Amino acid sequence: MKILVLNAGSSSLKYQLFDMDNGDVLAKGNCERIAAGGSITHKRPDAENFYEELDLPDHGAALERVLSLLTSKEYGVIESIKEIDAVGHRVAHGGETIKESTRITESTIRYLEEIVPINPLHGPPAIAGMKACMKLMPEIPQVGVFDTSFYSEIEDFRYIYPIPYEYYEKDHIRRYGFHGTSHRYVSGELAKALGKPIEELKIITCHLGNGSSITAVDGGKAIDTSMGFTPQEGIAMGTRSGSIDPTVVTYLMKTHGYTAQEVEDIINKKSGLLGVSGLSNDCRNISEAAEAGNYRADLAMKIMINGIKKHIGAYTAEMNGLDALVFTAGIGENQASTRAAVCENMSYLGIEIDPEKNENFTRGVPFDITKEGASVATWIIPTNEEYMIAIDTQRLAKN
Numbered sequence: 071m072k073i074l075v076l077n078a079g080s081s082s083l084k085y086q087l088f089d090m091d092n093g094d095v096l097a098k099g100n101c102e103r104i105a106a107g108g109s110i111t112h113k114r115p116d117a118e119n120f121y122e123e124l125d126l127p128d129h130g131a132a133l134e135r136v137l138s139l140l141t142s143k144e145y146g147v148i149e150s151i152k153e154i155d156a157v158g159h160r161v162a163h164g165g166e167t168i169k170e171s172t173r174i175t176e177s178t179i180r181y182l183e184e185i186v187p188i189n190p191l192h193g194p195p196a197i198a199g200m201k202a203c204m205k206l207m208p209e210i211p212q213v214g215v216f217d218t219s220f221y222s223e224i225e226d227f228r229y230i231y232p233i234p235y236e237y238y239e240k241d242h243i244r245r246y247g248f249h250g251t252s253h254r255y256v257s258g259e260l261a262k263a264l265g266k267p268i269e270e271l272k273i274i275t276c277h278l279g280n281g282s283s284i285t286a287v288d289g290g291k292a293i294d295t296s297m298g299f300t301p302q303e304g305i306a307m308g309t310r311s312g313s314i315d316p317t318v319v320t321y322l323m324k325t326h327g328y329t330a331q332e333v334e335d336i337i338n339k340k341s342g343l344l345g346v347s348g349l350s351n352d353c354r355n356i357s358e359a360a361e362a363g364n365y366r367a368d369l370a371m372k373i374m375i376n377g378i379k380k381h382i383g384a385y386t387a388e389m390n391g392l393d394a395l396v397f398t399a400g401i402g403e404n405q406a407s408t409r410a411a412v413c414e415n416m417s418y419l420g421i422e423i424d425p426e427k428n429e430n431f432t433r434g435v436p437f438d439i440t441k442e443g444a445s446v447a448t449w450i451i452p453t454n455e456e457y458m459i460a461i462d463t464q465r466l467a468k469n
């Protein structure tokens with residue numbers, strides 16, 4: 071079975087074509103600068119990358135070019151579009167109604183259109199991708215896999231914000247959680263690696279990338295997560311502030327005369343590691359500068375790490391214990407110094423890592439960095455959201 075996974079961003083369309091018989095990626099690529107010029111990079115494991123600049127007025131045009139490359143004599147991996155058995159879409163937000171991966175129909179699209187007000191950045195491109203598929207591949211089943219759906223069973227007292235209840239009822243303001251597909255994937259892989267049923271495990275998964283979130287997974291179900299109404303809440307990230315006193319926002323508006331959009335740009339695009347260090351949003355640059363003695367870079371790292379530690383402590387309390395801690399995504403998978411700093415002075419919870427294993431880890435595979443005798447297993451698990459989407463798509467397309 072061949073599954074095409076699509077991830078539509080505001081000006082991009084990423085794709086991967088999976089052969090589900092062996093899990094291989096046959097081809098993948100990215101269309102960029104959609105509606106503002108356009109380019110495509112197309113990669114096959116056995117060939118040179120193909121790159122071209124072309125006019126991509128919308129996501130439909132981008133998908134058309136992707137399909138023509140996938141089926142082309144020179145760069146293709148399939149002879150006809152008909153070889154694609156199903157398409158899986160990564161969708162950031164499923165609102166309150168969509169609680170699991172689902173087949174995409176006209177009515178799903180109508181619902182996603184209704185919730186665009188709470189998903190203004192990611193909703194429209196995802197919908198455009200679905201509509202383009204319906205037009206270009208009307209016979210091929212489509213499945214949506216939603217970042218929020220892993221959190222659909224979180225209890226009300228963990229997702230309702232303590233503001234007047236009417237804003238939940240009328241405006242749907244609540245914690246939704248994001249990165250769910252990644253947290254679901256790595257918690258499942260961790261259970262496999264430990265050889266234990268996930269139903270018996272209390273796990274904290276730390277997805278630390280340019281955007282970061284932390285999730286408590288109890289018995290295979292997410293019970294709490296750091297991101298909230300938007301991916302802005304939680305720990306300090308590359309350019310996002312994470313959680314701050316909400317009055318900071320209104321104070322900035324009042325004292326500087328900023329508009330809502332301006333202040334949103336500050337907390338979304340100019341804060342976090344970038345905002346505190348004044349140097350970069352890239353954790354590699356920040357930790358290098360910190361090691362070289364840059365005070366603000368060091369401060370930015372400490373703020374991020376302290377936020378991670380606080381969530382680990384809080385989630386261990388919420389779950390009444392912890393069996394395993396997982397690091398994933400760009401920083402979690404690669405940056406030994408951040409993992410070491412997070413796990414420092416956590417032995418009271420049972421978290422102790424082996425410095426040797428943490429430094430000399432093998433990239434790209436699940437890797438155990440637990441210190442011998444520690445009661446909590448600490449692992450690096452590479453995330454693979456696209457493969458998780460392909461697995462769900464295969465299951466739902468078969469039904």
Ligand code: AMP
Binds near residue numbers: 355405
């Ligand atoms: P992501 O959003 O998952 O792609 O992660 C991006 C973040 O991961 C950036 O802050 C990078 O600095 C960090 N990162 C990626 N690769 C490495 C690496 N090899 N070593 C340290 N940090 C890395």
